[in-house]
Amino acid sequence: MCIIESKQYMCKNLNQSIELDNDLFYNHCPICQSNKIKKIGELDYYSRENLTYANFYIKLKRIPELWECIDCKSWFAQNIIKESDSISLYTKGEFIKRNSNEDMSIYKFENRKPPDIKKILSENLPQKSKVLDIGCDTGDLLDFLKKNGHTTFGLEYSKASRNILQKKGHIAYSNFAEINEKFDVITAFDLIEHIYNFQLFLDNCSNLLNSNGILVFFTGNIDSKSSKKQKTKWWYFSFAEHIIFPSKQAYETNDLKVIKYNKVRLDNELKITVRSLIRKIIRLFSLSYDGWPFNSDHHIIVLKKNT
Numbered sequence: 001m002c003i004i005e006s007k008q009y010m011c012k013n014l015n016q017s018i019e020l021d022n023d024l025f026y027n028h029c030p031i032c033q034s035n036k037i038k039k040i041g042e043l044d045y046y047s048r049e050n051l052t053y054a055n056f057y058i059k060l061k062r063i064p065e066l067w068e069c070i071d072c073k074s075w076f077a078q079n080i081i082k083e084s085d086s087i088s089l090y091t092k093g094e095f096i097k098r099n100s101n102e103d104m105s106i107y108k109f110e111n112r113k114p115p116d117i118k119k120i121l122s123e124n125l126p127q128k129s130k131v132l133d134i135g136c137d138t139g140d141l142l143d144f145l146k147k148n149g150h151t152t153f154g155l156e157y158s159k160a161s162r163n164i165l166q167k168k169g170h171i172a173y174s175n176f177a178e179i180n181e182k183f184d185v186i187t188a189f190d191l192i193e194h195i196y197n198f199q200l201f202l203d204n205c206s207n208l209l210n211s212n213g214i215l216v217f218f219t220g221n222i223d224s225k226s227s228k229k230q231k232t233k234w235w236y237f238s239f240a241e242h243i244i245f246p247s248k249q250a251y252e253t254n255d256l257k258v259i260k261y262n263k264v265r266l267d268n269e270l271k272i273t274v275r276s277l278i279r280k281i282i283r284l285f286s287l288s289y290d291g292w293p294f295n296s297d298h299h300i301i302v303l304k305k306n307t
């Protein structure tokens with residue numbers, strides 16, 4: 001039995017941490033398969049007391065490492081948890097555990113993401129598109145797209161999130177094999193960094209696109225100032241769930257062409273300024289400064305299907 005099966009649905013305290021043997025180690029680049037790879041350094045989230053995965057507390061047996069591929073210039077993590085354990089955690093995970101008194105409007109896609117992203121979506125999505133959002137959580141992006149006249153579908157491992165999606169009128173899938181539709185647009189926000197088989201993921205997306213369909217991805221930018229300067233200390237590498245960081249060239253395939261590759265900030269501009277300033281001051285005092293808060297350390301990538 002999978003080690004996770006014996007645990008309760010939610011770990012309420014640190015005593016209930018799930019112990020995982022993070023023994024997945026590649027002898028090649030998991031993105032382009034090249035064997036020209038080298039270690040950058042160890043990732044120090046290993047020793048963190050309150051380490052989480054999805055919304056479970058976990059303990060890892062081995063020290064994870066950050067590596068780079070000489071050929072495709074992508075970065076990736078080594079000593080990661082097995083894909084089967086990862087899927088099990090995501091499936092049982094409940095991403096939204098929010099206080100009912102909280103102002104829920106701050107979680108709306110249009111309030112959370114910076115204007116650049118909404119602009120790119122409105123410029124690149126044809127009117128009344130059929131859109132699939134992969135790793136859609138409870139459908140913040142789908143709600144935004146539905147309001148703008150698009151037909152919305154979501155792919156999400158978490159059963160709890162799928163129930164919410166269905167209540168909100170989105171079609172919900174739990175995996176690629178269930179899908180019998182073709183789409184004009186496929187989006188994946190904050191997802192690429194969690195993918196185990198990147199090439200298979202791109203193939204699956206490409207196969208589900210109508211001709212001239214587009215993919216829109218939003219993920220961390222390893223070419224950003226923060227990433228280059230801080231390497232293993234960059235905040236984006238401090239999550240056990242973040243395992244691959246593809247370069248721009250890694251996205252180009254026979255079927256897909258990069259038509260847009262823009263640097264963007266993670267959050268809404270105003271909010272990131274205030275929040276980041278506070279974080280920056282705290283980190284400066286604690287000597288654990290780990291990011292340039294005003295730096296655009298994410299990017300949005302638009303790919304077009306060639307045929």
Ligand SMILES: [Zn+2]
Nearest residue numbers: 029032069072
């Ligand atoms: Zn590579």
